[in-house]
Amino acid sequence: MYAESTLEFQSLNLLPSILSQVEAKGYTHPTPIQVQAIPPLLEGKDLLGIAKTGSGKTAAFSLPLIDKLGRNKVNITPNHIRSLILSPTRELASQIENNIINYSEGLELKTKVVFGGVGKQPQIEALNLGLDVLVATPGRLLDLIERGHIQFDELEVLVLDEADMMLDMGFLGDVKKVISFLPQNKQTLLFSATMPGAIENLANNLLHTPVKVEVDSESSLGEAIEQKIYTVEKINKGYLLHSMLEDPELTSVLLFCKTKFGAERIVENLQRTSVACATIHSNKSQSERERALRAFREGEIRILVATDIAARGIDIKHVSHVINYNLPEDPKNYIHRIGRTGRAGNKGVAISFCVESEVVLLKNIGKLIKRKFEIDSNQPFHKEISFSAKASAKSKNSKKKKQRRHKG
Numbered sequence: 244m245y246a247e248s249t250l251e252f253q254s255l256n257l258l259p260s261i262l263s264q265v266e267a268k269g270y271t272h273p274t275p276i277q278v279q280a281i282p283p284l285l286e287g288k289d290l291l292g293i294a295k296t297g298s299g300k301t302a303a304f305s306l307p308l309i310d311k312l313g314r315n316k317v318n319i320t321p322n323h324i325r326s327l328i329l330s331p332t333r334e335l336a337s338q339i340e341n342n343i344i345n346y347s348e349g350l351e352l353k354t355k356v357v358f359g360g361v362g363k364q365p366q367i368e369a370l371n372l373g374l375d376v377l378v379a380t381p382g383r384l385l386d387l388i389e390r391g392h393i394q395f396d397e398l399e400v401l402v403l404d405e406a407d408m409m410l411d412m413g414f415l416g417d418v419k420k421v422i423s424f425l426p427q428n429k430q431t432l433l434f435s436a437t438m439p440g441a442i443e444n445l446a447n448n449l450l451h452t453p454v455k456v457e458v459d460s461e462s463s464l465g466e467a468i469e470q471k472i473y474t475v476e477k478i479n480k481g482y483l484l485h486s487m488l489e490d491p492e493l494t495s496v497l498l499f500c501k502t503k504f505g506a507e508r509i510v511e512n513l514q515r516t517s518v519a520c521a522t523i524h525s526n527k528s529q530s531e532r533e534r535a536l537r538a539f540r541e542g543e544i545r546i547l548v549a550t551d552i553a554a555r556g557i558d559i560k561h562v563s564h565v566i567n568y569n570l571p572e573d574p575k576n577y578i579h580r581i582g583r584t585g586r587a588g589n590k591g592v593a594i595s596f597c598v599e600s601e602v603v604l605l606k607n608i609g610k611l612i613k614r615k616f617e618i619d620s621n622q623p624f625h626k627e628i629s630f631s632a633k634a635s636a637k638s639k640n641s642k643k644k645k646q647r648r649h650k651g
């Protein structure tokens with residue numbers, strides 16, 4: 244999936260312990276974003292990174308950060324932190340923490356993740372000791388700041404990850420509030436998959452003569468993902484899914500659907516036929532979400548059924564297939580969803596079900612990723628669907644009529 248790079252990690256001037264951790268992870272060469280970002284970050288420059296998950300951006304910011312903190316070990320004052328990484332979701336924040344702990348093994352850096360939905364006390368106790376790296380979601384972080392558990396006079400580095408997702412999830416206000424507590428003099432990194440106006444403004448205010456690196460822009464998808472569209476009648480979607488599961492190639496499937504209710508219904512049906520599966524969505528408690536993710540990661544369950552919010556950014560290397568049970572309303576989510584497969588150099592398959600009323604959504608996705616989809620009729624529940632503008636309008640109108648009837 245990654246473009247070939249002739250550069251070796253060895254030439255990047257990172258601490259030997261970091262290089263051995265990278266080697267132990269099996270990384271042979273830095274990814275393009277790592278090649279571009281690591282040298283200026285080691286020089287202490289600010290950075291604007293336009294990149295999505297799957298590009299290797301976590302290591303791109305973590306390795307130089309660990310290098311900086313590991314070369315200059317200091318006694319941290321209680322309740323002070325040397326670096327802050329802000330991330331939009333608990334899952335992403337945990338993933339980043341795991342990566343940092345892994346890459347910094349042997350350097351004895353104090354690292355902690357804080358997010359909502361779990362008890363505060365262990366977080367407060369970790370903060371009391373002072374931290375080299377704090378990874379946080381904005382809401383819980385603000386809460387802890389406002390209760391006086393975190394001081395920023397010793398802050399050296401700020402990383403804002405997935406800035407456009409923060410905006411989408413309504414966290415931009417919280418992020419700005421957090422920033423208002425931070426000192427001016429620090430190294431700042433901002434990563435975003437896209438650059439909507441609000442994020443561009445934030446970047447302009449926050450970054451000082453940043454180095455700009457851009458890889459794998461939002462409208463491009465790796466060649467590693469084979470994309471298929473199955474047109475089907477709504478009523479046959481469940482049968483189609485069951486017939487697909489007869490194929491042993493579908494070893495580890497991330498299935499996206501529109502609603503939490505829909506997710507639960509799909510899982511109930513799958514469990515009736517003894518398919519090992521679980522759901523992950525925002526109604527689930529943090530421990531349930533973590534349990535489901537762990538089981539999926541470790542291959543105990545074959546299918547993880549998710550809604551968009553819960554699954555964005557999740558890094559699970561071996562997802563063999565992504566299935567879109569419903570097409571996403573926002574075409575950008577198509578890219579986020581299918582980007583969960585074909586990661587870290589593996590091949591992946593993304594199969595999207597499309598019913599007649601979703602033709603417009605499919606067209607919007609096609610426009611975004613600059614691709615004309617061919618319909619794959621090689622499946623037992625194939626339904627001919629008209630793709631003419633007239634047909635899409637007709638299906639829209641019948642939907643409106645139905646809604647009116649429903650209201651009445």
Ligand code: AMP
Nearest residue numbers: 270272273274296297298299300301587
């Ligand atoms: P990220 O974009 O940070 O979510 O990373 C995506 C995946 O790529 C993760 O599973 C990383 O472990 C993996 N990865 C990061 N850097 C490299 C590299 N240089 N070579 C191979 N895999 C990598």
